[in-house]
Every structure is written in structure tokens, then in C-alpha cells.
Amino acid sequence: MLDCVLGLVYCGDEKCVLCKKDIYDDENICKMCKDNIKICRDSFQIGNYDHEFSCYSSAYYSGAMMELIIKLKYKNSFRSGDIIASYMKDTIYNSNIDFDVLTYVPMTKKSLKKRGYNQSEYLARTLGKYVGKPVICCLTKTKDTKDQIGLSR
Template identity: 50%
Template sequence: MGNGIIKSLKYLVKCINEVIYSDARECIICNGYIKEEELLCGKCSASVKICNNSLEIINDGIKIVCYSSAYYSSIIKELIIRLKYKNDFKAGEVLAKYMINTIKLQEIKFDVITYVPSTREAIKKRGYNQSEYLAKIIGNEMNKKVYRILKKTKNTKDQIGLNEEERWLNLKNSFRSIRYMQIESKTVLLIDDVVTTGATSFYCAKNLLENGAKEVLVLTAARSNI
């Protein structure tokens, strides 16, 4: 009889908790409960270092403006690693939300969206392009078309471990445009996960400009240093 009462009480408590926390969700980083329609708890959100300043990438007489939502540290670093290497698409949703907020706060104006491409080998290994994933969430929220414009034409070394000069040389002549009509005379928002030296963003943006884009603005989830 005693065991039956205990089981009943446990069941009752479970039912009560389900009602009380029916709108609660777990933080994807620390598993803490959050009631709002969010994926991060207040503690984890507070540790994100927001980036409020744009970066000017200048090379070959061309200047490209790059916006980043946060610095590549703490929670943002963990989210990018999870999206890029662990198939954690919830982490991608959080990153995209920060990027959408940046668009709104910085009043970034653009016509269409594209993204930094990956090689076939990278897609085959990972199964997806994390920059494309972010771009599609942003495009859906901002009601803007997302186009696959760029193609990576050669396999390059991993940028990790390379100095600034090596990074620029590594990526030179690595991208080409495969479609032109969608960007002709338009302001293009180029999406990537992280900007470090700006070499990837610059060479992609340069190719877009050479193939008809009026202007190219870059938006990344994070800004990093070598």
C-alpha cells in the first residue's frame, strides 16, 4: 500500500510539473530551463560578447564592409563548433537569430543573399554547408531570396594554423561565380560563419562585384583573431 501511494504521489508531482513547465525549454548549452521562446538561458546569453563595430576589409583597391554579430569566444565559439562539426542545427538557429538582430540593429540594406561555398569534398564529409544553412534561416526571416552564386574551385588548406599572409595566398583564385542574373546591379549580403583575416570574404565579394553585383556586404556570426 505504501509503495502504491508513493508511486501515485510521484505521478501527481510529474503531472503538476508538466503543467507548470509546459512552456519551458532547455538551454542547448547548459540544459538549464528557460520559459521564453529561446534556445539559450539568460546566463549563457549574458556571456556572449556582442560585436557592435563593422570591419573594413581592404585589398587591391577594393573595400568590403563586414558585420559580425559577436566575437569568437565563449558561447558563440561553442555554437559554431556544434553547427560546423557536430550537426547541431539548434546551435545554427541561435547563431542565425543573432545575425538577424545585427541586420536590424545596424539597419543593413540589401537585395539578395548568398553564402560562402564549400568544396564537394567538404559537403560530402559534413553533409551540408553551415553558411548556407545560416543564410536560408536569415533569408526566410527577412523575406529575401537566397541564391547559390559562388563555387569553390579548388581544395585549399585548412586556414587554422596559417598566418595572415598564408591565409590570403591560400584562398586566392579559389572562388568563381556560376550565376550572374540574380546579382546584377543588386546589393548582395554574403553570409559566413566566422571572419578572421577577411581573406575568404574578400575573394568571394570581389568575384561577386566582378560579375555584376552593385555592392557586397558581409555578415558573419562571429569575428575572430589569428
């Protein structure tokens, strides 16, 4: 249903989601803005001896990627989310990441009501379609956390 609505809203929109320049393929971002995304190829481990997990980032939080994230989080730009999910897909394939399901960080009811959607869930569901994996809701938010914006590293 969401895809149908978005398809109607975005049908024929052939402008870059960031700079609004005309684009002539089925992507949502122009080459110039794409070149402004700094891909990250590093990974690191978290956890302890019993349970260690590999963490990957698709791109650095700067330039065009930062703009895409802000547009998804604060300006309802689902086209930006599609682009971000596409970079996440590339990371999965390029790093040969094997997994069974995708999940997402839940929001409090208050935050969800304020934004109207969970951007993390949107990314997970879009990525799930791209890689053909199921998306499950298996995490619970137990306390209201501060917005990442304005927090220190």
C-alpha cells in the same frame, strides 16, 4: 521539408542548447549562456576605391558564441545555427544594412559529403527566413582550403 524534420526532432525540447538547463520560453538558449555572448558592434571596410564593402561581425568568437559555432559545424546542432542566425539578424537591423540577397560560402563536394550539410548555407537560409530576403548560390569554390580550426589569425 528540413523545417518539418527539425520540428519533429526538436519539438518539446525546452533545454538550453549549450548548458542543457531548462528554459521556459521559445528561445534555444538560456539567459546565462546568452549573457556569455560578447556582441560586436564594429564594422570595417574591404576592397578598393572602386568597390568598397562594409563588413560586420555579430559577435566575438569567444565564450558561448564559439560553442554555438562549433556545435553547428561539428555536432549537427541546427538549433545552434538558429541562434547564430538570430544574432546576425539583429546586426542587420541594428546597423540598418540594406541588401537584396544573401549568399553563402560553398563547400567542396568532398567536404559536403563528409559533414553532410553546409553550415554556411544553413545560416544563410535561416537568416533569409528571418529577414525575408532570398538566398542565392552565386559563389564557386575553386580550390580546397584548409579547415579554419587550427589556423593562425
